[in-house]
Amino acid sequence: MPRYLKATYFKICGIALSIFAATPLFAQMPTTPQEKKVDAVAHKVIALMNAHQSDSVYKLAGEAFKQQISLQLWRQINQTQLVNLLPFKSITFKGSQDGINKYKLQGNVLLALNISLDSYDKIANFTFTPYQDEVKPATMTVEEQQTDAVATKVLDYLNAGLPGSAYAFAGEKFRTAIDSATWRNITDKQLAPMLPLQNLVFLGSKNGVNKYKTGKLQFLMSLDKAGKFEVFAIQPYQEDAQKAEKVATDNPIQSHLDSVINKWLSAYIQTKGNVGLSAAVYYKGADHYYNYGETVNGNHQLPTAHTLYEIGSITKTFTSLLLARAVTEGLVTLSDPITKFLPDSVSANADLKAITLKQLSNHTSGLPRMPDNIDASVTDLNQPYEHYTEGLMFAFLKKFRLTGTPGTTYLYSNLATGLLGVILEKIYHKPYDELVKLYITQPLKLTETKVKLTDLDVKHLAQGYNEAGIPVPVWHHQSTKAAAAIKSTAADMLQYGKNQLPQFSNPLSKAIALTHPFTIDDGINKVGLSWHYLYTDADPVIQHTGATGGYRAVVCVNLKRAIVLVLLTNNASTGDAMGLNLMTALEKALPQ
CATH class of the missing domain: 3.10.450 (Nuclear Transport Factor 2; Chain: A,)
Incomplete structure (x- = not known):
């Protein structure tokens, strides 16, 4: 589930920690x-x-x-x-x-x-x-100074209690992940107690991201092509010291593509705290696979193209593909109201009647990012969704009140896609995992893409690590499966990305084509059915990122140049944001 704004409070052992001035x-x-x-x-x-x-x-x-x-x-x-x-x-x-x-x-x-x-x-x-020792400031390049100027303005506004003015400096990618209402909620409830942030020490930059230290916190920021901030993160301070030993990789570094990939991925994996990754690129009709690091910290086992990772919110594109298939089969229309498929006790809520299936898919339903009754269901802080049942979802929907008109405003919602999955189960009369297998993974021959893992699958699963480097389990879901429950490999995800290209004919081509045309373009967010476009890219590039407790993932598809990038990591750091930047770098570096 994409989150570019990291929580101000660092969670380890499931407790929101108080951060003290250093x-x-x-x-x-x-x-x-x-x-x-x-x-x-x-x-x-x-x-x-x-x-x-x-x-x-x-x-x-x-x-x-x-x-x-x-x-x-x-x-x-x-x-x-x-x-x-x-x-x-x-x-x-x-x-x-x-x-x-x-x-x-x-x-x-x-x-x-x-x-x-x-x-x-x-x-x-x-x-x-x-634990980290004190650090010394670094000097700045011209590019770092440009980012620093924006960072200073943003923090000045935040320190002055003007989060709206700070948000004016947010770029398209950031706004796609964090809308203004969510930004206001985060700044009010999480950032405000930590302000003012002062005495920042610039430490350097990596992959265009400036890093600062203030007390026991670190502040990260990068800019997009328009000079707006793309990465904004306030986290517990983590040292970026390089690992003493060179991390293992199977990248031969023989071609120009190999070199571009290695420039980005080696810098990432050589940073302490990042454990392993698998990347895949489709370019000029050929598949390329790259693996770095370890499947488990310290086991010296290099991941492969067939190592399993959680893909988080990339699951949403599978869910929307199931919806598109239902449309092409004549089972539903995108304009069908969701109340048509809900129990009478839920559909009786008048505020739900204007919400359509399309709006659940493109994040314009008006439903919040997460329901307000989910926290009470959590018994294991490593499993935030495990006990959120369909009954709890429906209980929330019965009392839900709209604050705007559905279909008009983009508001990223895990709840909406989770609900779409519940509705699809009722339309098809099958559980979500069977729908994915029967209607997507089998037709596309994605044999390593699963909702549920067998004991054998678990042996091929890379261990996930949270921001503190602590091993964490994969997430378990009930009513939210359709938002983030899928696990997959670089090999399968590359095939999934290639099948988004019009030149690849497959049994789902008609349904896939339905998911690409954008259904909302508000000048900041351009979204099809779940797929988001890289708004500042000159070419049509669809993408989706994924973030869970111990994994980050991204898939990008340049529909014009037929370039596909997949990046899967088994640590909860910046792999998803780095993947988006890598796609831009590939487009610039690779010949047409």
Whole structure:
């Protein structure tokens, strides 16, 4: 599910962490009475965690902590996420600030621990962040200065409480992912508590993305061809140090194409924290495959064109293809109201009657990005969609109220595509995974593209890693399968991309052709049925990105020049945005 704006709060162990202003900390031993008191608790907590006595740790927590994290949630966090960090082999005191002790933890992942006590000497704050040492500023090139000028203006507006003025500097790709209403919601609820962001230190740039450090946060920004920002991210600070050893790849680096690919992908995979990737390119009638890194961090096993990855929201293009097939078969029309296919108790809501199937597919239905009743269904923070049932979806829809006219305003919605999948199941009288297999993967001979994975499939699955480098599972879905549930390989996704080209005849050609013509063009977003166009590209280029808890993916198809790019990564960093930039680079570098 595309998200170019990263959450301000860093989530590790499923807890939204408080980020504290960074100042140099030189003390190596607790000296004040308070530091020593907190230090004793910190060492006790780490010892209990290493002994897997999570309930005993919880007994040391104060009321403020317990109000945020219940015992049941604490146990769930320990069972699903904290266990991946253990054991902690060493704990090193790094200083304190405002009563908060900071430690360097050496374990499976290098972490910083921040811990403080309340007035009753119970744990008040207990948070982990990726551990990093202080950094020095870098000098700027002309291009970096241009990006810096925009970054300064945007942050000035945000610091002044003017998010609308900051959004005026957003480019087409960013606006496609984050509309103005979502931007306002994010800035109000997430960014505002962190402002003002000051004393930025420029660290350098990579692939056109400027990187800054402010306190314990990093700020990323890049510009598009129009000088508007394309990447905007505020995250916990992560060092971009290069890996000591050269990462393995099967790229022969013999052709011009090989060299262009390697320039982009080697820089990405050599960065600490990025584990593995598979890329595929169709150019001048030939398929090219490139793999870098590892399927599991430390296993020294290079991915292949047949390694499975989650593809996230690229699933939406499959869902819209199912809709297009239903149209070509005469089962529905794009203008059919969704209430025609919903239970009477849901269709009775007058606000739903003006929404059509097409609007679910092109993100103009007016439905929100996510329903407001999904959070209550989450029991495992690694599985945000696992228990969101059709019943919960319908319960939300019964009370939904429109704030605009359907079909007029673009608002990216995972809920809308999830609902479209539920409706398609009712139209075809089959579950979503069977629909994908029967009507898409079998006709297109995509034998490695799955909604459900068998035990054998799992053996070919690249392990996904979140932003902290912690292994995370693939997402499980119920009513939201149609929005992000598909797993696939570079080989299959390249064939899927090639079948979007008009010169490739296949059993779904008529339905595929129906998904391409844009159904909305508001000057910022140009969208067919799920497929988004690269708006600033001179050629017609359809694309979709995907983002899950541990994976990033992108597929781009230049319909005029017959170029297809697929990029799949098993880490939740910037693989999707980098893939879009790589497509632009390929178009510039490759001869017509």
